[in-house]
Amino acid sequence: MTIQENCPAAATNGERATLNYQGKPTDFPLRHGSIGPSVMDIGKLYKDTGCFSYDPGFTSTANCASKITFIDGDKGELLYRGYPIEQIAEYSNFLATCFLLLNGELPTNEQFRDFRRTISMHTMVHEQMTRFFTGFRRDAHPMAVMVGVVGALSAFYHDSTDISNPEHRRIATNRMIAKMPTIAAMAYKYSIGHPFIYPRNDLDYTSNFLQMCFAVPCEPYIVNPVVARALDRIFILHADHEQNASTSTVRLAGSSGANPFACIASGIACLWGPAHGGANEAALTMLQEIGTVERIPEFIAKAKDKSSGFRLMGFGHRVYKNYDPRAKVMQKTCHEVLDALDKRDDPLLKVAMELEKIALQDDYFVSKKLYPNIDFYSGITLRAIGFPVEMFTVLFAVARTVGWIAQWREMIEDPEQRIGRPRQLYVGPSRREFPL
Numbered sequence: 001m002t003i004q005e006n007c008p009a010a011a012t013n014g015e016r017a018t019l020n021y022q023g024k025p026t027d028f029p030l031r032h033g034s035i036g037p038s039v040m041d042i043g044k045l046y047k048d049t050g051c052f053s054y055d056p057g058f059t060s061t062a063n064c065a066s067k068i069t070f071i072d073g074d075k076g077e078l079l080y081r082g083y084p085i086e087q088i089a090e091y092s093n094f095l096a097t098c099f100l101l102l103n104g105e106l107p108t109n110e111q112f113r114d115f116r117r118t119i120s121m122h123t124m125v126h127e128q129m130t131r132f133f134t135g136f137r138r139d140a141h142p143m144a145v146m147v148g149v150v151g152a153l154s155a156f157y158h159d160s161t162d163i164s165n166p167e168h169r170r171i172a173t174n175r176m177i178a179k180m181p182t183i184a185a186m187a188y189k190y191s192i193g194h195p196f197i198y199p200r201n202d203l204d205y206t207s208n209f210l211q212m213c214f215a216v217p218c219e220p221y222i223v224n225p226v227v228a229r230a231l232d233r234i235f236i237l238h239a240d241h242e243q244n245a246s247t248s249t250v251r252l253a254g255s256s257g258a259n260p261f262a263c264i265a266s267g268i269a270c271l272w273g274p275a276h277g278g279a280n281e282a283a284l285t286m287l288q289e290i291g292t293v294e295r296i297p298e299f300i301a302k303a304k305d306k307s308s309g310f311r312l313m314g315f316g317h318r319v320y321k322n323y324d325p326r327a328k329v330m331q332k333t334c335h336e337v338l339d340a341l342d343k344r345d346d347p348l349l350k351v352a353m354e355l356e357k358i359a360l361q362d363d364y365f366v367s368k369k370l371y372p373n374i375d376f377y378s379g380i381t382l383r384a385i386g387f388p389v390e391m392f393t394v395l396f397a398v399a400r401t402v403g404w405i406a407q408w409r410e411m412i413e414d415p416e417q418r419i420g421r422p423r424q425l426y427v428g429p430s431r432r433e434f435p436l
């Protein structure tokens with residue numbers, strides 16, 4: 001089988017690629033995005049050739065056309081609606097980023113005021129949901145609680161689950177963005193046996209989240225502006241990331257017409273895995289295990305030894321084969337937080353910086369283009385702010401909710417979208433008779 005990608009026919013004949021299979025050429029249209037690689041539209045591959053494509057992990061397969069986020073993994077570039085992540089992280093805030101991701105443009109001052117007001121109108125959760133929490137064990141992982149409680153939102157807010165109604169989609173969007181921090185903070189408070197702290201709508205999105213996590217009813221809580229800004233930036237950095245595993249999960253769940261709360265719950269479940277959102281937790285645990293700079297070579301050697309099954313957590317990325325642009329912002333944010341909280345002597349920071357230095361010079365990591373990803377420094381930062389490791393992925397889920405919902409809405413509104421239903425290469429037994 002050969003693919004004549006740049007054959008004259010492809011260049012001149014309405015841009016098509018020709019696939020030769022069993023001596024029979026078949027043409028497939030090429031489709032071009034605004035930037036990034038073009039795609040071969042193989043939707044008719046099976047009908048025309050009797051063959052499926054095989055691509056475990058979707059390394060070469062686009063599942064949708066999207067206008068939201070773009071990654072150039074070789075350049076180390078990430079764009080939200082065209083804007084570079086570094087610029088958004090520097091000049092914008094998380095709620096304005098939500099508006100941008102959802103609507104395609106940055107908000108005007110008036111639009112931002114309206115959006116902020118709307119979101120703040122939805123920050124409380126149904127009071128009966130508090131009883132839902134008490135059904136969980138106190139030592140449950142907060143991600144387990146998140147999967148359950150967010151899934152249960154559809155039982156409390158079924159007046160916004162008609163996915164064919166744009167108004168329902170809009171209200172469900174606002175509810176998800178507004179209630180996610182409240183639910184996340186409740187999961188945390190429940191795990192440590194503290195009373196739930198209600199949202200305060202006079203505070204900005206991230207400061208309100210911090211007070212719901214760290215305030216107690218018996219004394220005033222003052223939000224540290226450096227910490228609030230840092231967490232807001234962490235939320236911006238995690239807000240969307242193209243068709244990653246959890247976003248694809250949300251799209252796949254949504255493709256059957258499932259309600260938005262159920263779809264987001266499926267995204268949370270996927271995010272929990274250590275190869276995805278669980279990596280910041282795993283990265284911090286690894287840094288703690290390494291403990292001192294002297295032990296780094298031992299761990300580097302282990303990471304290079306395939307039989308050990310060990311990987312340097314916080315290193316490598318499916319798409320970025322150059323420095324993750326979010327990791328650069330994260331590293332700076334990490335230093336800012338440790339300075340502001342007077343924790344710059346954190347031994348884990350020393351281990352992290354030295355590990356990064358050594359790995360970036362090591363042939364194994366250089367040749368495989370394994371650079372630190374966003375999770376490498378986010379764990380140290382979140383721990384310094386006061387979050388326990390179990391909460392790290394929960395914070396990621398709070399931030400990624402807007403990406404999931406923006407992508408889900410785009411999918412619902414896309415006339416080309418159909419139920420997601422991959423095919424398979426069956427390698428099990430062929431038909432046989434049941435023994436009587």
Ligand code: ACO
Binds near residue numbers: 274316370373
């Ligand atoms: N440490 C050591 N070796 C590694 C690492 C690592 N962290 N990551 C990849 N490799 C090696 C693999 O062993 C493989 O080697 P080989 O070609 O000799 O077989 C090669 O690099 C390619 O690795 P793959 O697993 O094929 O790459 P893939 O794109 O499938 O995986 C992933 C990407 C899952 C992120 C991987 O790099 C990893 O497990 N990293 C650690 C976990 C992590 O930090 N995840 C966070 C991802 S970012 C996010 O979700 C926000």
